[in-house]
Amino acid sequence: MDRYVRLLQAEMKAGEPFRSAYRTAMVAVLTSKNFYYLEEGEPGKRRDTVTDWELASRLSYFLWSSMPDEELFAAARAGTLSKPDGLRAQLTRMLGDEKAGRFADSFPKQWLQLHRVGQFPPDPELYPDYDKWLEQSMVFETTLYFGTVFKENRSIREFLVSDWTILNPRLAMHYGLPALQGTEFRRVTLRPEDHRGGLLTHTSVLSLSSDGTRHRPVHRGVWVSEAVFGRTPPPPPPNVEPLEPTPSSKPKATIRQQLEAHATHATCASCHRKIDPLGLAFDNYDAIGRWRVREQVQGGRGDDPPVNARGALPDGRAFDGPDTFKKLLADDLDRFAEAFVEQLATYALRRVMTLDDAPHIKAVAAAGKKDGYKLRTLVEHLVTSDLFRKR
DSSP states (O other), rough: OOOHHHHHHHHHHHHHHHHHHHHHHHHHHTTTTHHHHHHOOBTTTTSBBOHHHHHHHHHHHHHHOOOOOOOHHHHHTTTTTTTTHHHHHHHHHHSSSSGGHHHHHHHHHHHHHHTTTSSSOOOOOTTTTTHHHHHHHHHHHHHHHHHHHHHHTTTTGGGGSEEEEEHHHHHHHHHHOOOOOOOOEEEEEEOOOOOOOEEEEGHHHTTTTSSSSSHHHHHHHHHHHHHHTTOOOOOTTTTOOOOOEEEEEEEEHHHHHHHHHHHHHHHHHHHHHHHHHHHHHHBBBBBTTTTTOOOSSEEEESSBBBOOOOOTTTTOOEESSHHHHHHHHHHHHHHHHHHHHHHHHHHHTTOOOGGGGGHHHHHHHHHHHHTOOOOHHHHHHHHTTTTHHHH
């Protein structure tokens, strides 16, 4: 604070009234990089790890989305935060505080890109049942589901497959599930015939790959590749022709059938072979996440064609729809765990992970495997890892 006080005093010494001098000092505060960023490091000094003060801020903004409290500052001041026992004690205290709920709300929104829900509002003529309350409920289901897994320290496997979710009456009606009384969200047990369970069949996630008129399997495949496998596919080549609506003179065709014709081109086939199955597995869900067995096709002649959600993963494992597809993903939990830890570390450290970070990410995931990849435990392994202390 000293330099800002000196600035105020210099302005007053030059004849400025206190109010004007104070405003000058406040301008300096508000334009400082410390106002916008969590500054780490010192000019001209090389350090590979953060200090206790920097660790306090990193830990607090990760778990509480806010500045450290007095107890965390006291630990930094005493130099005990960087010691294993001191760090674990503060971590346990912070996870037990209700402010940890901010992490459970903020992280899934960034990881799953939930800020994009509603970015392309569905065509009201095609989806007249869609409304703002449904849109808000969609995001609540996902964040409350994540929060439950976090609070109960359940395995991240339940992000892929589970027999429960968090619903209110509006979402239950949207999913075609038995009616719920009241207005609040509550935990609901799912049946196999409901074709739900896990984040991938939440309508919030499914709607992200819609353009407002139809679902987009390729976009769903890209999303699964990034969120589940931690791999971003290369962008499409320039001047790729978009899929056109079925002409009225031709039989109705599903988007899958159009994609299969599109992917016969050599420039498209290699990438589509890896991406498309990840999205086509969810073809039973329309643009707003409702289950269907026939795809409603605008234009063309004849009946709406049946949905075909069969396919195979790049490694050759076959599936006959979203339920078996999710189980295949859950069978490869080690791979998902590493991708999830990478997402977690990106959020915690506020930077993109690099090849140098890969061994640390693998180590955190391996430590979590011992007790079945429980979510809260994975967070603890990350915070106590060398990666969390690295600059």
